[in-house]
Amino acid sequence: MIKIYQRLTVLIMLVLAISGAVIYFTVDINTLSHLNAFKPWSILAALFLLAIGLALDGTRLMHLVRISDERISFYEAIQVVFGNYFLALLTPGAAGGAVAQLMFLRRAGVPTGKATVLVIVRTLLSIVFLLLCMPIIFLFDQDLLPWISKKTMVLSSLIVAVVIIFAIWLSRTNLLSYLLVKLTRRFKYQRRRNIFSAYRDFQDAAFLLLKAPLCIFRVFIESALSLLALYSVVPILFIGMGIDINWHYVLGRMMLLNILLYFAPTPGGSGIAEGGFIMLFNDFLPSGTVGIAAVAWRIIVEYIPFIIGLYYTVKVFGRDFISKQL
Template sequence: MFYKRLIVLLLLVGIISYCVIYFTVDINTLRNLIDFQPWSVAAAFFSVLIGLFLDGFRLIQLVRLSGEKITPMQAARVVFGNYFLALLTPGFSGGAVAQLMFLRYAEVPMGKAAIIVVVRTLISILFLFVCMPFILLSDDGVLPWVSNKLLMWFSLLAIAGTIALIWAMVSGSFDKVAVFIAKRISHKKGRKLMGFYHDNKKAILLLSSSPAAMFKVFIISGLSLIALYAVVPFLLMGLGAKVNWIMVMGRMVFLNLFLYFSPTPGGSGIAEGGFILLFNTIAPQGTVGVVAVGWRLFAEYIPFLVGFYYTIKVFGRGFLGKKTLNKGK
């Protein structure tokens, strides 16, 4: 089952990359690629390394806040394992399973490991949401057919709704709502819903237990994401484009926030299509597809291969069997 899924993913990535380049590259692009600046490739690679380092560093801080400890090598396995399984599953859902597996391997108790995984995701999404109003104030062309005013209201409502939900969960006033919903659906779905609710509530309680430490983790998360997104402006500069860093980084934030809710494995297809939609007016003519594939290569596929190596090394070839997945879930 694992090898079938891996082969399907590789074929999907190959076909999407080919189509993206084929339909967006022209003869001028091919000539420009000969002059592609090597320093921009090195800068993009270095930027990804910084982003991954900061991602591992924030994980170590979160584990420490939970009262446990992990080594930098164990943190690296969690980070790269997340990339590996996230690309194999719809909506990046497998990334959470990979993180749990590697945290358990590092002898972090299952309950704490689950909370840490949820907190990592919540903090990243929260950072992107917080950035959205500032992006919409500085960029009028994020989505040409949707007004920035409407997007701004949506962003503000999402932030306000998130804050209200966090307050309701911390105060306990949302508990009855969760129980009410769980009782009106099937027993199996109700148990899953309550498990999901309790994991998120514990994560939010951890977030509120040490505000100063969590603010530090929030800043580290933001710097990690910025470093990973900086791959795109470096690649654009390598093709001779004049880059508006604020606009480019803003659109990367918008795209990656959307990808958190992507139904395809690792956002394949949607990531490339969304990138072309957002950057076709910024990238030099005929180069947007090359930059899209380059971004995915540096920011997703290379970490995916490293995660594949760590996962096979630690858990063996049978790690993705049905029993393993069931335990992870």
């Protein structure tokens, strides 16, 4: 019990410190003038988009579970979604998010093996969508990475997306297993065992992806719409601050930022998310407003779902259970 309160206290202090530093180092004399122009409707619109994004996240999980010949209700799927936000924000590298999803899926009656595969597929679909969007983003947003040529960025992102899709297809054959055996034959037993265990999970995920293509395509579309709704919170906030923005440029940069956050080592990407936001949008916004926008985005899209996830986790598993997980 004490451990979870300590972890929550550290997290709250970290969030407050990061938010305070972001605002402190980006605020200037122009900040108040733009805050006065802030439109309250934009907050309501941002919350509405958040609700749509989370609801679609829940429905895609329901349909994904159905493909695996299991069933969960929309309410149970929403608990998985919010539980993911809660433990992801408490653990380095957001590793706890996957644990939370497994916990709630098992609670809903999904066997552990299938739950593991579903968590992998859910993540893969999101990453594949973002990677498929990258060539288009790099093609039209030439100022995103000005030190790298547009041709190189488009080609690199296309290669990464194709490699992932090809690896999913290739996992249905024995070729990858053969290559893994050759590549890991000099590894220690435990390390080799862990690699093959992860590969078997990936292979099961690939089989699920290719089991019902039309159903998976539906889940993929739901994944895309869910992410687009969540990312659209940012341009809505910009408009609410009286700023004229290019909507698809903002969405493109949010996609790039969120790909990077999948690999962030800090709990829930704290610090890296705000810093990346400032780097990507500092030139879009008037002086003194980017820090306020970064903090508002994190509060709406991350911290509100985190609080709801805390409620559901305590309600379903109890405080003692969470303490053991942390």
